Amino acid sequence: MYNCAIILAAGEGKRMKSSTPKVLHKVCGKEMVNVVIDVIKNAGIKDINVVVGRGADKVKEATEVNGVFYALQDKQLGTGHAVMCAREFLTGKQGTVAIFTGDAPLITKETIEKLTLFHREGMYxxxxxxxxxxxxxxxxxxxxxxxxxxxxxxxxxDCTEQELKINEINSGMYCFDIEHLLKSLDRLDNNNAQGEYYLTDVIGILKSDGEKIGALPIPFEETMGVNSRAQLADAEKVMRKRINLKHMENGVTLIDPDNTYIDIDVEIGNDTIIYPGNVISGKTIIEEGCTIYPNSRIENSLIGKGVNIQNSVILQSKVGEGTSVGPFAYIRPESVIGKSARIGDFVEIKKSVIGDKTKVSHLTYIGDAEVGSGCNFGCGTVVVNYDGKKKHKTIIGDNAFIGCNVNLVAPVKINNDTYIAAGSTILEEVPEGALAIARAKQVNKEGWVEKKGLKK
Structure with missing residues (x-):
């Protein structure tokens, strides 16, 4: 049986008080409409039409990666009118169309599967x-x-006193036989106080024709629409609870799930332990056996097996197996940290490659550099990568020992097995196996304090 879906995503969302279209507000790191698209696809429905209206270009730009079709509702004249705008998408199709709303991101794959099965088996x-x-x-x-x-x-x-006692409510999500829906849309009118076309009126039309109409009750939280910032926060809370429960069921330890913030697309391996206050976002992958101590932010990064992270920021980067990061480290985008490395406190890595077993223990900046394996950076080292106009590259070979308070002025190359004396400012290539010293000779002026009258 052929299934397709329509997502109603043209609403203005005035109560959001935002220049961003309502359906593009994010829940756990993903736009609400994209959450709905993903759930529908995971339920096996690949042919999807999104009805756009306000901010249509922005909605298309945000969703085009999903390979969906679009219909434009240039005037918001009701849910029935929105489906009318998708008539071209439905024409010529036979089977079932499921209709969802782009501002109700809590619907689940299991419910969509159950809905289409219930609809088909009931011959509704x-x-x-x-x-x-x-x-x-x-x-x-x-x-x-x-x-x-x-x-x-x-x-x-419009309810009678008896009908007001009924506690089963309509969610605004449906399945229709496509041919019967198209015929019913031709008979819709807007003869009401709002002058709008209501999809609920299709139910009345089908019933008057003697057709069977079914109803499938589901948990209320799955039907929750988002029309305000407060409701967005409510949806975020529900989604975050689901996400965290999924990870715990998969073997991840969350010390305090209520205070752990993990986005919808994050993947985490089993036996990883995550402490509270962490924000893990984007398409981050954390492999098994890691420990993420409190108050770190990890975004769109790959964290290898057995990594320890303490109170640090890692953005769009890779951290190799067995490495430790932090506390208070900042790994900026496009950095690659090797295996069994050490990135310590108050260290900043910018767009650099750090080799296996290299130690950058504290108070160091490395930018636009390629660093080999087995190196050691002393406290206060700076890779000076910017000349005021351009960024330049530094290359450091394997097993280099960089003393404290060293400046490596790019572009410069430090070859294998070299030592850089503390306090040096290096401007030229250091040959393999050499010791580089680049500092002024010490001069002691005897009696200078007394001569200047500064003795206390």
Whole structure:
């Protein structure tokens, strides 16, 4: 049976008070509409049309990587009108179309699979996703008949006293038989106070034609729409709990899940321990057996097996197996740290390669450099990579020993097995096996303090 999907993503989102289209606000690091697209695809539906409106160009730019189709709703005239705008996408198709909203990112793969199966096995022409809630005030009520099929949907303001007691509400997500939906759209009108076309009216049209309408109750949290910053925070909290639970079920220890912030696309290996206060974002991969101590930020990076990280920032970089980082280290984008290396406190690495077993223990800056394996950097070393106009490269071979308070002025090459004396400023290539000393000869002026009258 052919399945496709439509995502309604044209809403203005005035309550967000933002220049960003509502569906592009992020939940756990990913735009809400992209979360919905991913879930639909994971449920096996690949043919997806996104109905765009406000900020259409921005929404297209953010979602085009997903290979979806688009329909434009230039005027927001209701959910029925939005689906009308996708008529070309549906024309000629036979089977089922599932309709979701781009501002409801908590729907799950399992629910979508269950919805399409329920719809098909029940031979329904339309199926609603519904929720049972304690306080249904303000929501449209789902009225069922004696056979449990849906009779109608009644908006709260139109409910009778008896209907107000019903606590099954419409979520605004559906499955339709495509051919019956297209025929019903031709019969929709906007004869209401808002002058809009409502998708819920299709249910009434199908029912009047004697067609079967089904309803599948799901947890209310999956149907939660985001229309304000407060609701965005609520959705973030639910999604973060799901993400953290998934990692713990996969063998990751989270010391305090309520205070650990992991984005939706992050991958973490088993036997990794993560302490509270960490923010792990983007497409970061943390391999098995790592320990991430409190208050680090890791973004779009690859962390190898058995790495220890303490209170540090790692951005768009790679850290090799068995390496330790921090505390208070800053690894900037496009850096590659080798295996069993040491990046210590108050060390900054910028767009550099650091070899295996190299130690950069404290108070050092390395920028635009290639550093070999087995090197040791003394405290206060600076790779001077910027001349005021351009960045230049420094190359350091294997087993180099860099003394304290050394300046390596790029472009410069330090060959294998070299020693750089403390306090040196190196401007020229250092040959293999050499000791480089580049500092002024010490001069002691005897009696100078007394002569100057400075003796206390």
């Amino acid at each position: 022409k339309a199926t609603l996703l519904t929720s049972i809630v304690d306080n249904p005030s303000g929501y449209g009520r789902v009225i069922r008949g004696n056979n449990e099929d849906v009779v109608k949907i009644v908006e709260h303001k």
